[in-house]
Amino acid sequence: MASIFEKLGNTDRRIIFILIALAVIIPIITHLTFPNPVGAEPSRDMYEYVDAMPSGCNVLLSFDYDPSTMPELQPMAVAIVTHLMNKDINIVGMALWPQGASLGQEVMSSVADSLGKVQYEDWCNLGYKTGGGIMIVRLGSSMSAVFPTDRDNLPWEEIPMLEYISDLSSFDLVISLSAGDPGIPAWVMMAGDRFGVPVGGGCTAVSAPQFYTYLQTGQMVGMLGGLKGAADYETLVGIEGGPAVRGMAPQSVAHLVIMLFIVIGNVAYLSEKKKGGRG
Amino acid sequence: MNWEILGIWLGALVTLCLYSFLYRDNPFYKFAEHLFVGMSAGYWVIYTIENVLKPNWWQQMFPEGGGFNWVWVIPGIFALFMLARIIPKIAGLSRMALGMIIGAGAGLNMVAFFQTNAMAQVKGTILSLSSGGVWDIFSNIVLVVGVVSGLVYFFFSKAHTGIFGKAANVGITILMIAFGASFGYTIMARISLLIGRCQFLLEDWLPTIPRLLGLGG
Numbered sequence: 375m376a377s378i379f380e381k382l383g384n385t386d387r388r389i390i391f392i393l394i395a396l397a398v399i400i401p402i403i404t405h406l407t408f409p410n411p412v413g414a415e416p417s418r419d420m421y422e423y424v425d426a427m428p429s430g431c432n433v434l435l436s437f438d439y440d441p442s443t444m445p446e447l448q449p450m451a452v453a454i455v456t457h458l459m460n461k462d463i464n465i466v467g468m469a470l471w472p473q474g475a476s477l478g479q480e481v482m483s484s485v486a487d488s489l490g491k492v493q494y495e496d497w498c499n500l501g502y503k504t505g506g507g508i509m510i511v512r513l514g515s516s517m518s519a520v521f522p523t524d525r526d527n528l529p530w531e532e533i534p535m536l537e538y539i540s541d542l543s544s545f546d547l548v549i550s551l552s553a554g555d556p557g558i559p560a561w562v563m564m565a566g567d568r569f570g571v572p573v574g575g576g577c578t579a580v581s582a583p584q585f586y587t588y589l590q591t592g593q594m595v596g597m598l599g600g601l602k603g604a605a606d607y608e609t610l611v612g613i614e615g616g617p618a619v620r621g622m623a624p625q626s627v628a629h630l631v632i633m634l635f636i637v638i639g640n641v642a643y644l645s646e647k648k649k650g651g652r653g
Numbered sequence: 654m655n656w657e658i659l660g661i662w663l664g665a666l667v668t669l670c671l672y673s674f675l676y677r678d679n680p681f682y683k684f685a686e687h688l689f690v691g692m693s694a695g696y697w698v699i700y701t702i703e704n705v706l707k708p709n710w711w712q713q714m715f716p717e718g719g720g721f722n723w724v725w726v727i728p729g730i731f732a733l734f735m736l737a738r739i740i741p742k743i744a745g746l747s748r749m750a751l752g753m754i755i756g757a758g759a760g761l762n763m764v765a766f767f768q769t770n771a772m773a774q775v776k777g778t779i780l781s782l783s784s785g786g787v788w789d790i791f792s793n794i795v796l797v798v799g800v801v802s803g804l805v806y807f808f809f810s811k812a813h814t815g816i817f818g819k820a821a822n823v824g825i826t827i828l829m830i831a832f833g834a835s836f837g838y839t840i841m842a843r844i845s846l847l848i849g850r851c852q853f854l855l856e857d858w859l860p861t862i863p864r865l866l867g868l869g870g
Contacts (some may be wrong), residue, residue, distance in 0.1 A: 391675045398844070398851050445849025446842065472700055504705045508761055563762075563769040579842035583835045590796075591777035593769065600838060601845040621848045628844045 377384025377602035390635060393405075396518030397631045401623040410605050416589050418573050420596025421457070423548070424552050429462035431546040432539060434571075436561065437474035437481075439468060444477065444577050448600050449618035450576040451481040453607040455550060459489045459496065464535050466545070467499040470522070470556040475525055494533050501525030510564035513564040514542045526601035539606075542569045547595070550575040558585055562593050571642050576603055601625055658861050665858035668850055799827040 400406075412418055427433075435454070437542050439447045440548045458465050467482055471477040479499050486497055499522040503509050517539060518530040530536055538544065548565045550573065552558040568571040572595050577585060579600025588594040598607055602625075604618035613619075669687035682827040684796065696756075714725035731753060737746040778800050806824030812823040 388676060394844075395823050395851075398797065398847055399855065402848070403853055404856050443846075445852075446845045459681070472704060502704055504709065507765075508758070511761060556795070559769075563765045567769045568765055579838040579845065582838050583831070587774055593773060600841050602841065603849070617852070621852070622847065624848050624851070625841065625844055628847075629840065632840060 377645055378647050379638065379642045380549050382585040382638045385607075385635075385638075389506075391652055393631055394628055394645065398624040399630040401627050404622075406586045406618075406623040407620065408626055410609050410619055410622055412609055415606060416586075416594075416597040416599065418596075420598060421607060421610040423572070423574060423595040424454070424457055424463075425460065427461065427546060430464070432464045432466060432544055434542070434545045434548045434565075435465050435478070436470055436548065436550045436552075438470040438550050438557040439477065439578075440471050440473040441477070443553040445621070446578050446601050446604060446616075447553060447576060448477065449601070449604040449616055449621075450607060451478065451551055451609050452485060453604060453613055454551075454576070454598075455481050455497075456489070456613060457607070457611045459485055459491050462496075463649075465497040466536070466539065467497065469507055470550075470560070471553070474551075475499065479525060491575045494528070495535055497534060499525045500531055507560035507564050510542075510615065511568070512558055513541055514564070514569045517541055517544070518552035535584070542571050545571055547571070548573045551576045552581070554578075554581065557581075558588070558594075561578045562588050566593055576607075592615045596605070632647065661858050661861055664674070665854055668854065672850075799825065803827055 438452065455465065465482065465527055467478045469478060473607060482497050483497060486493065491497060501524060503520055509520060521527050524533060542565055548561055548571050550558045550561045552575055558577055561573050563573045574595040575597035580625055582599030585597055601618050601621050605622045608616035608619050657801040667685045670681040674678055674682040709723060710728060714722050731750040734746040739741045778797060780797060782790060782793055802820045802824035805820040811817055
């Protein structure tokens with residue numbers, strides 16, 4: 375007769391799907407929130423680097439993602455843009471991904487409206503340009519050659535905040551919100567290592583582990599990894615009830631359910647192995 | 654019903670159609686899948702023409718001020734060469750275009766890639782094992798031992814026995830820990846996407862139902 379663990383080990387995958395769905399839905403419906411302490415993490419490094427920048431600095435913010443990764447990267451974008459605008463830092467937005475330009479516009483215009491910032495004086499959006507890393511090399515010699523107009527076809531020369539910006543060296547920091555390639559690796563490789571501009575960024579949780587090496591070598595000043603990174607930045611900036619912080623409760627409950635099933639699966643495996651069922 | 658609500662309903666229905674696959678394959682899922690593939694193809698064709706070809710090629714060849722820059726005919730010809738793949742007799746022409754892309758890409762990226770992803774990482778592993786606090790020393794030892802033993806595991810010209818085998822075992826253990834961390838992050842990413850969809854369904858879509866039924870809200 376099969377033991378309870380063996381029966382659990384053979385659970386129909388659809389039951390697991392239902393439990394995961396409930397683990398996500400119930401905390402959202404009940405507005406469950408967990409505290410989100412931010413320790414000495416890459417997200418704090420990122421926050422402290424930006425926070426130490428004096429007002430009037432220029433930051434190139436690249437929106438290298440599309441709607442499929444919005445749940446992770448859009449909250450990061452809102453938190454970073456809020457922080458930059460609160461610090462009176464000029465934001466030049468652009469995108470290596472086609473739909474990133476629209477998503478960036480949505481974030482920058484909404485945050486700017488709430489903080490009273492003016493387009494073309496405090497922020498602008500240059501839009502999308504194809505080419506990835508090769509295009510970044512060109513930005514190193516001339517920004518206006520790559521972006522003769524902004525996203526709304528306003529000529530470079532008519533945008534007041536771009537008067538003193540010529541190439542990548544005009545920026546004090548490049549931030550890439552990256553969902554894949556092209557994204558953070560291209561910026562680190564070309565803007566960081568080739569032109570010496572400090573690079574920071576945020577990325578999807580899937581790609582976060584590969585960028586930890588850039589942090590350890592100092593090739594990145596800080597990083598926001600996935601929803602947790604976004605929640606950290608929201609906490610540090612002081613955004614109350616932000617989407618990422620709200621998302622951490624269902625995230626934690628779902629992780630607990632998954633951990634439970636990993637334990638059950640392993641116990642079932644070992645139990646079967648003990649009986650000689652599996653090699 | 655305004656356009657915003659219509660958009661929310663379309664998004665919600667397609668989301669539910671796609672999640673229905675978790676029960677089993679069904680016509681609703683197939684419909685949503687085909688809708689996504691078809692719309693994506695159409696969207697990207699138009700987007701590429703409007704945002705890549707027109708500004709980066711056509712408007713360079715025929716500037717707004719008038720005139721004709723003949724040099725931009727060359728990339729146009731190379732672009733046509735790429736399409737030659739669909740005609741077997743002249744398919745070889747596409748290799749010229751591909752050769753140019755690969756050559757330019759390799760030339761621009763090779764040194765930078767090696768510098769960023771190999772040299773800088775090697776440099777980052779050359780650490781002092783005696784300076785700094787206790788935690789720093791411990792971290793540096795873990796890093797150096799992890800890198801060296803990981804490399805030993807992938808050295809296949811010598812049998813993994815004796816001291817060499819023990820070092821390889823340390824290497825595979827370190828690798829397993831790294832894979833575990835990656836797996837954890839992957840779970841977080843997938844759950845984040847599910848949270849995003851659930852927040853949309855519960856916070857954007859559900860409140861529209863009483864409004865449509867005239868129940869206020």
